[in-house]
Amino acid sequence: MSRKLYILVIYLVTVSLRLGSVSSQLSVDFYQQTCPNVDSIVTKAFTSIAQQDNVVPSSLLRLFAHDCFVEFYIQGCDGSILISSTANNTAERDAADNINFPPNPFDAMAKVKKTVEAACPGVVSCADILAMGARDVVVFAGGPSWNVFKGRRDGRISEASRTAGLIPGANFNVDQLVANFALSNLTVSDMIVLSGAHTVGFSHCQQFTNRLYKFSSNVTTDPSMSRDYAAILEKQCPQFGGDPGTVQAFDITTPFTFDNDYYQDLQQGKGLLFSDQVLFNDLRTRDLVNQLAANQTFFFSAFTQAMIKFGMVGVKTGSVGEIRRDCAVVN
Numbered sequence: 001m002s003r004k005l006y007i008l009v010i011y012l013v014t015v016s017l018r019l020g021s022v023s024s025q026l027s028v029d030f031y032q033q034t035c036p037n038v039d040s041i042v043t044k045a046f047t048s049i050a051q052q053d054n055v056v057p058s059s060l061l062r063l064f065a066h067d068c069f070v071e072f073y074i075q076g077c078d079g080s081i082l083i084s085s086t087a088n089n090t091a092e093r094d095a096a097d098n099i100n101f102p103p104n105p106f107d108a109m110a111k112v113k114k115t116v117e118a119a120c121p122g123v124v125s126c127a128d129i130l131a132m133g134a135r136d137v138v139v140f141a142g143g144p145s146w147n148v149f150k151g152r153r154d155g156r157i158s159e160a161s162r163t164a165g166l167i168p169g170a171n172f173n174v175d176q177l178v179a180n181f182a183l184s185n186l187t188v189s190d191m192i193v194l195s196g197a198h199t200v201g202f203s204h205c206q207q208f209t210n211r212l213y214k215f216s217s218n219v220t221t222d223p224s225m226s227r228d229y230a231a232i233l234e235k236q237c238p239q240f241g242g243d244p245g246t247v248q249a250f251d252i253t254t255p256f257t258f259d260n261d262y263y264q265d266l267q268q269g270k271g272l273l274f275s276d277q278v279l280f281n282d283l284r285t286r287d288l289v290n291q292l293a294a295n296q297t298f299f300f301s302a303f304t305q306a307m308i309k310f311g312m313v314g315v316k317t318g319s320v321g322e323i324r325r326d327c328a329v330v331n
């Protein structure tokens with residue numbers, strides 16, 4: 001064997017061993033035999049939807065997160081959030097923590113699933129399409145791309161009651177956030193990096209008005225919030241009589257662009273949720289926030305790795321679960 005070839009072989013073995021240990025049972029080329037062009041089919045479909053509907057990118061990214069959060073050894077990234085309620089069952093989608101989802105990302109999933117079924121009937125799971133979609137909308141918004149590990153099977157259980165305590169709350173402090181992400185085996189750094197998804201999208205006023213009007217018994221406005229920013233939010237979200245449908249951008253300057261502004265906003269006291277701002281306020285997490293704010297390349301590479309890890313939480317593989325025909329209905 002020539003020296004160059006020898007080095008190449010060692011390199012390939014090392015790379016595959018490393019990927020093997022992260023991916024466990026998922027793989028980038030899972031559909032190589034059954035649907036070789038699945039990534040490009042999915043990317044093309046989501047990109048075309050995102051071009052027509054600017055609600056889809058951020059809401060689909062959040063949909064992926066909420067699917068993965070609800071695992072507890074039973075449901076992880078298994079597409080269970082896509083299932084509709086029936087006369088007999090209040091599904092995950094209709095849990096209190098999920099009421100603010102618009103129909104847009106669900107409709108987008110249905111459309112893309114249909115396109116995939118037309119090309120490769122009955123082989124690609126809704127859970128994998130959602131994982132690829134989360135990647136595609138990040139890319140659409142100007143963020144990084146990554147290889148999505150595939151092979152997830154769709155769950156057959158979707159119950160609103162099972163979400164209880166699993167989806168992090170807008171008023172969580174660092175201890176609560178860390179504990180919540182630990183349920184999914186995610187680290188403090190993963191939590192800080194994944195929170196950067198809030199560089200795109202919007203939140204309803206109800207999630208943060210306590211920070212403006214009733215922060216604590218003797219303080220009205222959260223002292224860590226910039227005064228200019230508080231004034232803007234107060235105008236958008238009045239204490240009384242506001243429209244409950246009103247939303248406010250997480251990143252006030254570029255809410256449709258995936259960049260590292262989220263972390264720069266935190267440095268300026270312009271984090272929208274308590275759970276956002278606390279990442280800068282708490283000295284245990286500030287260092288990493290500062291690093292992510294200083295270097296977008298670093299954020300992009302960290303986000304890519306964290307999304308791959310997040311996407312493997314509690315996945316079903318092999319013969320567990322099913323390949324759902326209609327993402328909204330159990331087969």
Ligand code: HEM
Nearest residue numbers: 058059061062065100168169170194197201202203204275
């Ligand atoms: C760290 C803990 C987290 C908390 C406390 C949290 C909380 C929230 C809340 C309260 C909203 C606003 C919902 C509304 O009022 O409509 C929201 C939106 C959003 N979240 Fe999170 N989230 C967290 C982590 C994540 C993660 C890990 C992701 C994705 C990787 C994510 C992606 C999003 C996106 C993109 C939106 C905007 C949705 C839209 O524009 O429709 N979040 N989040």
Ligand SMILES: *[C@@H]1O[C@H](CO)[C@@H](O)[C@H](O)[C@H]1NC(C)=O
Nearest residue numbers: 084085086087088089329330
């Ligand atoms: C709902 O429950 C009834 C009675 O237990 C059953 O006959 C029916 O098939 C169930 N429907 C669905 C959609 O599961």
Ligand SMILES: *[C@@H]1O[C@H](CO)[C@@H](O)[C@H](O)[C@H]1NC(C)=O
Nearest residue numbers: 215216217218219220221223
């Ligand atoms: C509010 O009350 C807490 C304890 O009740 C006290 O530590 C804090 O200093 C007070 N803040 C202000 C601004 O008065």
Ligand SMILES: *[C@@H]1O[C@H](CO)[C@@H](O)[C@H](O)[C@H]1NC(C)=O
Nearest residue numbers: 294295296297298299301302
């Ligand atoms: C930014 O982060 C990237 C990726 O981690 C690194 O290679 C680069 O050296 C960093 N740039 C600076 C200016 O620190």
Ligand SMILES: *[C@@H]1O[C@H](CO)[C@@H](O)[C@H](O)[C@H]1NC(C)=O
Nearest residue numbers: 071072073183184185313314
């Ligand atoms: C988290 O890690 C523990 C220990 O390795 C494992 O038993 C558990 O299944 C993991 N949980 C998830 C959701 O991956």
